[in-house]
Amino acid sequence: MFESLCDFDSGSSEAQLRARVQELERVKSAAAAAQVRATALWAAKRRAAEAAAGVPAAKQGRGLAGEVALARRDAPVRGGRHLDFANALFNEMPHTLAALASGHLSEWRATLIVRESACLSVQHRRELDARLCADADRLNGWSDRRVAAAAKKIACELDVAAVVDRCAKAAQDRCVTIRPAPDTMTYVTALLPVAQGVGVYAALTKAANTTFDDRSRGQVMADTLYEQVTGRSVAEPASVTLNLVMADTTLFGCDQAPAWLDGYGPVPAQIACILAGDAVTDGTAKASLRRLYRHPRSGQLVAMESRSRLFPKGLAAFIAIRDQSCRTPYCDATIRHLDHAVPKHRAGPTSAANGLGLCEACNYAKEAPGWSVNTEETNGEHVAEFTTPTGATYHSTAPPLPGPPLRRRMSLVEGGLSIDLVTFDAA
Numbered sequence: 001m002f003e004s005l006c007d008f009d010s011g012s013s014e015a016q017l018r019a020r021v022q023e024l025e026r027v028k029s030a031a032a033a034a035q036v037r038a039t040a041l042w043a044a045k046r047r048a049a050e051a052a053a054g055v056p057a058a059k060q061g062r063g064l065a066g067e068v069a070l071a072r073r074d075a076p077v078r079g080g081r082h083l084d085f086a087n088a089l090f091n092e093m094p095h096t097l098a099a100l101a102s103g104h105l106s107e108w109r110a111t112l113i114v115r116e117s118a119c120l121s122v123q124h125r126r127e128l129d130a131r132l133c134a135d136a137d138r139l140n141g142w143s144d145r146r147v148a149a150a151a152k153k154i155a156c157e158l159d160v161a162a163v164v165d166r167c168a169k170a171a172q173d174r175c176v177t178i179r180p181a182p183d184t185m186t187y188v189t190a191l192l193p194v195a196q197g198v199g200v201y202a203a204l205t206k207a208a209n210t211t212f213d214d215r216s217r218g219q220v221m222a223d224t225l226y227e228q229v230t231g232r233s234v235a236e237p238a239s240v241t242l243n244l245v246m247a248d249t250t251l252f253g254c255d256q257a258p259a260w261l262d263g264y265g266p267v268p269a270q271i272a273c274i275l276a277g278d279a280v281t282d283g284t285a286k287a288s289l290r291r292l293y294r295h296p297r298s299g300q301l302v303a304m305e306s307r308s309r310l311f312p313k314g315l316a317a318f319i320a321i322r323d324q325s326c327r328t329p330y331c332d333a334t335i336r337h338l339d340h341a342v343p344k345h346r347a348g349p350t351s352a353a354n355g356l357g358l359c360e361a362c363n364y365a366k367e368a369p370g371w372s373v374n375t376e377e378t379n380g381e382h383v384a385e386f387t388t389p390t391g392a393t394y395h396s397t398a399p400p401l402p403g404p405p406l407r408r409r410m411s412l413v414e415g416g417l418s419i420d421l422v423t424f425d426a427a
């Protein structure tokens with residue numbers, strides 16, 4: 001099937017190529033609809049099997065969201081959304097599912113409809129489904145925003161109390177997140193109740209309106225935000241802990257290998273050197289250096305200098321630096337738990353080899369029945385193998401440390417060093 005999809009004549013006319021692009025978009029929607037059916041049937045089978053085995057209703061389907069995410073090569077946090085989306089469309093919203101299958105809706109637009117209907121009763125959800133999507137042709141030409149607005153309008157007409165109630169509950173989800181932006185910038189995003197969000201923006205706008213220097217409005221607003229939150233001027237070095245991992249050769253200017261900034265990702269050598277230099281030259285800042293050793297072949301962390309390296313605190317730091325983020329495949333959440341791949345109660349040792357950095361959600365997901373994780377270290381490469389209840393296996397490999405490219409041949413000293421240091425167990 002894939003061959004016939006990809007195989008087309010490079011000598012095709014523009015009109016033929018346009019027709020192919022259009023056809024492939026329909027195929028994507030149809031595939032999403034087929035995925036919905038397969039996922040919902042899978043969930044029903046799992047529930048039936050667990051009910052037959054006497055698993056209480058509240059515990060049925062535990063861990064399935066993680067399996068769905070792995071099968072879709074997606075982050076575990078999105079597995080639950082995929083599962084809810086499939087169950088809602090398959091069991092309660094046949095018209096929306098049909099519009100997806102026929103290509104009148106993309107997967108994202110169908111997701112918007114499910115999202116807007118999430119607070120409704122099953123009966124109201126079915127009604128919204130019929131009113132919005134029974135005549136799929138009218139959806140042609142509708143933008144994402146129009147689809148979401150139409151769904152929200154019908155939801156309000158059917159049960160305004162449920163929509164208002166959901167708005168009130170949404171305030172509980174307020175949070176602040178950070179993600180990398182291009183060119184060593186970051187997006188710090190705050191999800192706030194509307195009045196507070198508008199209030200923050202108004203205060204920053206006011207600062208921009210009353211500041212007259214050579215900065216742009218955007219620059220004044222960004223600087224004011226930083227100063228109000230941290231209590232420090234943007235000109236002063238940040239008084240927070242930055243964990244920066246870089247090769248010593250890069251620090252001393254011998255090469256330009258990118259460094260790794262914890263919580264952000266790779267940063268260019270020059271910027272890493274400026275960050276390190278600021279910390280060293282600022283009298284009020286406390287800069288500390290820790291020596292790390294990378295494996296001569298895999299480049300992964302094999303050992304590090306730590307006064308408490310025989311104790312769990314040192315081991316936790318070792319695993320956090322080696323793994324960089326949650327080790328579940330496709331998950332890039334921050335490490336919250338230091339986990340035993342083979343659990344302690346099954347005689348799994350507390351060691352770097354059996355240790356895994358996991359986010360909170362992934363740690364709980366892997367405790368569900370039928371899941372197992374094994375780790376292996378070969379040639380300095382730490383690999384974790386996740387096995388799901390249906391017998392699928394997925395692998396994640398620890399990333400290499402920053403630094404210049406590895407030499408092909410290792411010297412006798414390095415070989416001896418890495419073998420000596422790789423046995424890193426907590427007491």
Ligand SMILES: [Zn+2]
Nearest residue numbers: 326331359362
């Ligand atoms: Zn995770």
